[in-house]
Amino acid sequence: MELTDSLKFLLKQTATQLKGSARRRFQAQTVISLGHGGQLIAQNELGWDRKTIRKGIKELTTGITCVDNYSAKGRWKAEEHLPSLLEDIKKLVDSQSQTDPSFKSQRLYTRLTASKVRKLLIEKCGYSDQQLPTEETIRIKFNDLGYRLKRVAKVLPQKKFPETDAIFEQLAIVNQSALDDPSILRLSLDAKARVDIGCFDRGGKNRVVTETEDHNFHPKTTVTPYGIFLPELDELFLYFTESNVTSDFIVDVIEDFWKSESWRFPSIKTLILNQDNGTDNNSRRTQFMKRIVEFVHEYQLNIRLAYYPPYHSKYNPIERVWGILENSWCGSILDEVAIALEFAQNMTWKGKNPVVKLVTQTYETGVTLTKEAMSAVEKKIERLTNSKHEKFSNLGKWFVDICCGST
Secondary structure, three states, X not given: OOOOHHHHHHHHHHHHHOOHHHHHHHHHHHHHHHOOOHHHHHHHHHOOOHHHHHHHHHHHHHOOOOOOOHHHOOOOOHHHXXXXXXXXXXXXXXXXXXXXXOOOOOOEEEOOOHHHHHHHHHHHHOOOOOOOOOHHHHHHHHHHHOEEOOOOOOOOOOOOOOOHHHHHHHHHHHHHHHHHOOOEEEEEXXXXXXXXXXXXXXXXXXXXXXXXXXXXXXXXXXEEEEEEEEOOOOEEEEEEEOOOOOHHHHHHHHHHHHHHHHHHOOOOOEEEEEEXXXXXXXXXXXXXXXXXXXXXXXXXXXXXXXXXXXXXXXXXXXXXXXXXXXXXXXXXXXXXXXHHHHHHHHOOEOOEOOEEEEEOOOOOOOOOOOHHHHHHHHOOOEXXXXXXXHHHOOOOOOEEEEOOOOO
C-alpha cells in the first residue's frame, strides 16, 4: 500500500475519531495491509505507538478484546483524597467574601487569592505543602464553589475603619464556634431596600409583553423585606413589613422565628447574630439592647451579637440571597403586596423555598431609653473590651454577649 499525503491524512483522522479497542483494531488492520515493516512505517509516517499496534494485532489474532477501564484513568479530584478540602476553603473564604453589590447575580466575590488561601490551608488547617493541589487547582475550586474575583472600581476611595481587620478576625473566631459547638446556632440578619408596590418597571425582562407606568412617583405602598438566614443550614426566613424597620420590629422578628423554629433546635443554648452595625440594631441603640436583654431572659437563651465593620456589611451572608429575590421578580409587575410575597415564596435558595411572612404591626420610630435605664441594661451585657489580645481590646461595640444567667 502506497501512503500518499491524502491517505496519511485520512488514516490519522480516522484513528483520532475512534476510541479504545476500535482504534487499536483499525491501526492493526492498517499495519497488516502495509505488509512487511508496516509497524515501523506506521510509527514514522502516521505517528502511531508500536505498543498499541502490537496490542491491536494480538486482539485480532486471538479474538480476545481488552476492555479499557476509562473511569480508573486520570487523576482523582483533590477532594477525593482530601474530603474536607472544599469545606475548609469555604470556611476561610466565607468570612471575607461579599456578594454582587448590584444584586443582579448570585456570584460571590472574594478578597483572598488562591495563593493566600493555599497558605492559610497550611497554616490554619494543618495541611502539608505536599498534600495540597496547586494554586491553579485551588483557583478552579473557587470557581466551582461560586467565588469569583472582581476588580475594584477606582471611582471613589474605599473607606476602611481602623479596626476592620481585627473585627474580621474576631468574626471568623465567633462564627467558627457555631460550627464547632452543637449548642450554638448562627443567624445572619439584615433588611433589603424598600420595594415600591405599583405598576413599575424594575429593569428586568419578561417573555410576554409587559407595560408599566412611565414613572414611579406615587407607589400604592412600600414593603421592606427583612431576612433571617441560617448559613450552616442554607435556610431562609423572610419577613415583609409596610411599616418601619425599627429595633422593636427586628427583635419581634427574631422572637417570631424562635417561637416557630425552636422545637427543631432542642440543644441550642446560644444564638450568634451576624448583622451590620445599623442605626436600629447596633449595640449602642438603647431600645434594641433593652429588647434583646428581655428576649434573652424570657427564652433563657444566650445571645452573642457579632457585627460586621462599617462599609463592609455586604460580607454578611444574608446579602447573598437578595440577588435571587431580585431576579425572581425583576421582570414582573409588583402591583400588590400579595404578589411580592408570592414571588418571594417561589424563589429558591440552594433548592429550598424560604418561609415568608407579612408583619402587619405598625412600629414607631425614635423610641429610646434614658441614660439611667440604659445603664441598667449595660450591667446585663458583656462587651469585648478586656481581651488578652491588644488588637481585640477595643471591639466592645461590635461584639456583645448577653447571658441568660446574668442579673
